[in-house]
Amino acid sequence: MAQSLRTATHRTPRPGPAEPPSVSRRTPTRRRPFRRWFSQTGWRHLVGIAVVIFAAFPLVYVFSASLNPGGTLITANTLFGNLSLRSYVDLFNLPRQPFAAWYVNTLFIGFSASAGSVMLGALAAYAFSRMRFTGRRFGLITILLVQMFPQLLAMVAIFLLMLSIGEIFPAIGLNSQIGLIMVYLGGALGVNTYLMYGFFNTIPVSIDEAARIDGAGHARIFFTIILPLVSPILAVVALLSLVATLSEFVIASVLLRDPEKQTLAVGLYQFISQETSQNWSIFAAGAVLAAIIPVALFLGLQRYIVSGLVAGSVK
Amino acid sequence: MRPLTTTRTEDRTADRRRARRTAETAGIGWKLLLLKITVLGLLNAVCVYAAMVLFFNERWLIGTLVVVSGALLTWIYFQRGALPAKYLAPGVVFLLIFQVFVIFYSGYVAFTNYGTGHNSTKDHAIHAIMLQTQDRVPDSPTYQLTVIERSGELGFAVTTEDGEVLLGSAEAPLEAAPGAVVQDGRVIEVPDHEVLSFAELVDRQQELTSLSVPLSEDPNAGALRTQDGQRAYVYTSRFVYDESADTLTNTASGEIYTDGGEGAFVTPDGAEVMPGWRVNVGLENFVRAVTEESIRGPLLYVTAWTFGFAFLSVATTFVMGLFLAVVFNDARMKSRKYYRLVMILPYAFPGFLSALVWAGMMNQEFGFINNVLFGGASIPWLSDPWLAKLSILIVNLWLGFPYMFLVCTGALQSIPEELTEAAQMDGARPFQAFRQIKFPLLLVSIAPLLISSFAFNFNNFNLVYMLTGGGPRDIEAGINVGSTDILISMVYKVAFVGSQSDYGLASAFSILIFFIVGTISVIAFRRTRALEELN
Numbered sequence: 001m002a003q004s005l006r007t008a009t010h011r012t013p014r015p016g017p018a019e020p021p022s023v024s025r026r027t028p029t030r031r032r033p034f035r036r037w038f039s040q041t042g043w044r045h046l047v048g049i050a051v052v053i054f055a056a057f058p059l060v061y062v063f064s065a066s067l068n069p070g071g072t073l074i075t076a077n078t079l080f081g082n083l084s085l086r087s088y089v090d091l092f093n094l095p096r097q098p099f100a101a102w103y104v105n106t107l108f109i110g111f112s113a114s115a116g117s118v119m120l121g122a123l124a125a126y127a128f129s130r131m132r133f134t135g136r137r138f139g140l141i142t143i144l145l146v147q148m149f150p151q152l153l154a155m156v157a158i159f160l161l162m163l164s165i166g167e168i169f170p171a172i173g174l175n176s177q178i179g180l181i182m183v184y185l186g187g188a189l190g191v192n193t194y195l196m197y198g199f200f201n202t203i204p205v206s207i208d209e210a211a212r213i214d215g216a217g218h219a220r221i222f223f224t225i226i227l228p229l230v231s232p233i234l235a236v237v238a239l240l241s242l243v244a245t246l247s248e249f250v251i252a253s254v255l256l257r258d259p260e261k262q263t264l265a266v267g268l269y270q271f272i273s274q275e276t277s278q279n280w281s282i283f284a285a286g287a288v289l290a291a292i293i294p295v296a297l298f299l300g301l302q303r304y305i306v307s308g309l310v311a312g313s314v315k
Numbered sequence: 316m317r318p319l320t321t322t323r324t325e326d327r328t329a330d331r332r333r334a335r336r337t338a339e340t341a342g343i344g345w346k347l348l349l350l351k352i353t354v355l356g357l358l359n360a361v362c363v364y365a366a367m368v369l370f371f372n373e374r375w376l377i378g379t380l381v382v383v384s385g386a387l388l389t390w391i392y393f394q395r396g397a398l399p400a401k402y403l404a405p406g407v408v409f410l411l412i413f414q415v416f417v418i419f420y421s422g423y424v425a426f427t428n429y430g431t432g433h434n435s436t437k438d439h440a441i442h443a444i445m446l447q448t449q450d451r452v453p454d455s456p457t458y459q460l461t462v463i464e465r466s467g468e469l470g471f472a473v474t475t476e477d478g479e480v481l482l483g484s485a486e487a488p489l490e491a492a493p494g495a496v497v498q499d500g501r502v503i504e505v506p507d508h509e510v511l512s513f514a515e516l517v518d519r520q521q522e523l524t525s526l527s528v529p530l531s532e533d534p535n536a537g538a539l540r541t542q543d544g545q546r547a548y549v550y551t552s553r554f555v556y557d558e559s560a561d562t563l564t565n566t567a568s569g570e571i572y573t574d575g576g577e578g579a580f581v582t583p584d585g586a587e588v589m590p591g592w593r594v595n596v597g598l599e600n601f602v603r604a605v606t607e608e609s610i611r612g613p614l615l616y617v618t619a620w621t622f623g624f625a626f627l628s629v630a631t632t633f634v635m636g637l638f639l640a641v642v643f644n645d646a647r648m649k650s651r652k653y654y655r656l657v658m659i660l661p662y663a664f665p666g667f668l669s670a671l672v673w674a675g676m677m678n679q680e681f682g683f684i685n686n687v688l689f690g691g692a693s694i695p696w697l698s699d700p701w702l703a704k705l706s707i708l709i710v711n712l713w714l715g716f717p718y719m720f721l722v723c724t725g726a727l728q729s730i731p732e733e734l735t736e737a738a739q740m741d742g743a744r745p746f747q748a749f750r751q752i753k754f755p756l757l758l759v760s761i762a763p764l765l766i767s768s769f770a771f772n773f774n775n776f777n778l779v780y781m782l783t784g785g786g787p788r789d790i791e792a793g794i795n796v797g798s799t800d801i802l803i804s805m806v807y808k809v810a811f812v813g814s815q816s817d818y819g820l821a822s823a824f825s826i827l828i829f830f831i832v833g834t835i836s837v838i839a840f841r842r843t844r845a846l847e848e849l850n
Contacts, residue, residue, distance in 0.1 A: 040647060041645060041647050044648050047642050048642075051639060051654070051658060052654060052657045052658070054713065055657055055658050055717070056657050058672050059664060061672070061676060062668075062672045072681065073675055073678055073681035073682065074681040076675075077683050077687050119405075120406035120409065123402045127399045131398060131399045133399040136399070139403070144840075146414060146415070148839075149414075149832060149833075150774055153418075153421075153774065153825050153828055153832070154418050155806065155807065155810070156421060156424060156806065156810045156821045156822050156825060157418070157421040157424055157822065159811075160420070160429070161417060168368055168369065169365065182409065183413050185409040185413070186413020187414060188406060189406040189409070189410045190410065190414060218398060219347060220347075222402075246665060247665040247666050249667055249776070249780070250777075253811075265665075265667050268668070269667065269671065272671055273784075280675060283671070283675075287668045287671070287672060290668060291664050291665055291668055294664070294665050295660070295664060298662070299659070
């Protein structure tokens with residue numbers, strides 16, 4: 001599945017700013033009559049404006065709510081009626097909700113899990129792409145199948161497993177961030193290997209062979225030659241798994257019990273379900289801060305992500 | 316010595332193999348080798364420690380597994396061959412534990428009564444029942460008490476009326492404490508323990524009054540408890556456990572409870588005493604799910620809605636994404652990249668936050684949509700069963716259309732423009748050309764993504780749980796379930812939300828989802844022929 005798509009991806013011209021130069025030449029320099037302009041492209045702008053309003057509105061709303069100190073749901077309805085950063089300050093001084101700790105935890109868990117996933121996935125993809133061994137086809141099929149069963153289906157079993165691990169090894173059991181990262185790593189091979197495997201296959205084997213003739217061992221070939229060559233896919237996988245981990249709720253909420261150990265997804269959900277509409281502006285400030293990193297990464301690395309998306313991963 | 320009959324070619328391959336091996340060994344720098352030895356050493360140390368702790372706790376099977384897998388890993392990295400194993404092992408270890416094992420473990424839990432009231436073993440259950448029902452013995456002797464602490468755990472150091480010094484905690488029954496220092500008939504110092512001050516006692520009063528230190532290993536012997544942290548008295552349970560007959564007797568009422576076979580002590584007329592313990596109940600969870608009306612009904616409509624939700628989500632986002640892709644796929648249109656930038660935003664914004672923000676906007680009394688867009692109307696967006704479903708679809712459209720827009724744009728641009736031009740030469744109108752030429756081609760590359768999008772939405776927990784919490788709640792159902800719940804959120808709510816957790820039933824539901832997802836993926840694989848492309 002992903003393979004056929006990958007070939008499609010490579011054929012795909014990157015959508016975006018790079019328009020063929022002929023376009024501007026073809027556009028007539030003098031203005032088209034309005035009716036013709038409208039029937040050709042003008043109506044498209046109308047659609048565009050409508051979609052932009054639909055897409056951006058909730059985000060504008062939450063941003064405006066975050067600038068409205070002491071605001072509740074009802075006062076948030078006046079957009080930008082009040083401009084102050086006080087909610088952002090209050091956010092870090094909540095008596096019972098350690099927002100700063102949530103933020104740090106989320107980043108720690110997100111970055112560790114995504115770095116670990118990339119590493120595990122790359123090692124496995126290298127083996128599948130470069131080596132021929134018994135069980136290789138079986139392994140690839142297994143990984144394709146495992147990919148279909150997201151980890152959260154087994155949340156009860158994961159919880160009970162971590163509960164019993166925690167009875168003996170509290171450091172990696174229930175209520176431990178290390179334990180949570182390990183659980184996330186369990187899903188790494190299933191989700192990433194196939195995407196990476198395809199990309200590894202596009203690097204010519206002759207490069208490995210040349211290196212081997214020059215006396216490089218397999219480890220050196222992998223770390224110093226192959227890894228730099230596949231760095232685009234490493235970036236995509238790292239980013240996608242980072243974003244997925246940042247908004248993962250189920251397993252994090254089940255495993256992390258202490259408020260100061262929880263992640264943003266768990267903490268903000270509990271915050272909003274406890275004090276529904278009174279502290280809306282503080283929640284909005286939290287949401288804006290929590291969203292900054294994923295949104296910045298997405299917009300900054302748009303092109304890579306789009307190619308990864310087309311190759312078959314869904315948020 | 317090699318036999319003399321060896322031919323030259325065999326000789327050469329052997330030489331070549333040796334040469335390659337030497338080259339490979341040379342390739343591993345000494346730094347890498349050092350790293351390898353350090354990592355393996357650490358791994359072995361951790362394994363040995365883990366195995367020791369496990370054996371100490373009498374977990375023989377898991378302990379043995381740890382030893383075997385530690386040895387296997389060491390072997391993999393310390394011998395020359397089995398190169399693929401060296402690269403696959405780290406990922407496979409995690410995969411086996413946290414993805415494959417947990418699936419089978421779900422299967423196992425589905426056949427037990429694991430849940431609130433059935434959390435532990437029978438011994439623990441008996442212990443807990445006796446603890447809960449303790450009464451002070453009327454003529455109990457007074458023990459002079461000193462509260463002590465070791466690594467966070469409270470314990471009692473007492474002197475009996477005969478001047479004997481005893482030490483114990485909730486886990487360890489009372490025993491003689493030779494090292495303790497006694498002053499004025501009261502213990503003032505115990506080796507390896509800290510004596511709690513009065514202020515600390517006040518701080519931890521609740522913990523202290525619930526502490527019960529057994530007099531001996533026999534659960535019927537009774538236990539010491541205290542109210543004030545100064546004096547302790549003997550408490551005994553209203554229940555007496557008869558080990559040979561395996562019965563609990565309530566000494567106050569005279570009722571006899573026997574092991575009913577379903578993980579709890581019951582009287583002949585069916586009254587249970589809680590807590591119970593974990594037992595295998597066979598297919599009971601599955602039987603309950605299909606026969607008990609209060610579970611079967613919700614299970615059926617939740618399953619139907621899960622399919623409906625996943626299908627409608629894919630359909631709506633795809634239609635909107637494709638429409639926008641077609642609209643914006645016109646080279647004459649200016650400033651497309653700015654539109655695109657804004658359109659990606661819903662996709663970049665973390666999904667759980669979007670759902671929470673929308674939940675605020677759709678609030679019936681104070682939300683933006685009712686108050687501003689509908690001029691103060693009171694539309695129950697999230698609390699009417701059908702409107703809530705519609706709201707979920709609207710929000711998912713918002714969340715999902717950018718993805719479909721991106722992939723449709725990619726697919727459209729990979730279809731050569733000449734095809735459309737040729738069709739138009741032959742007299743096809745633009746829409747016809749799109750409908751009959753581009754669209755089928757587009758579907759070929761998009762179909763697998765539609766299937767994986769369906770599979771994703773099938774388990775789109777975050778959206779449902781954050782937007783409506785599965786509600787509005789169905790009050791007639793026997794489990795905590797509402798009219799927008801999908802299967803996965805129902806599993807979560809049955810297992811983790813509220814005071815009653817039923818892990819067994821929740822696992823039975825998960826197994827059901829496994830089968831559904833499995834069937835979908837088999838169909839998907841058949842259609843996309845992904846397996847045939849593997850080489």
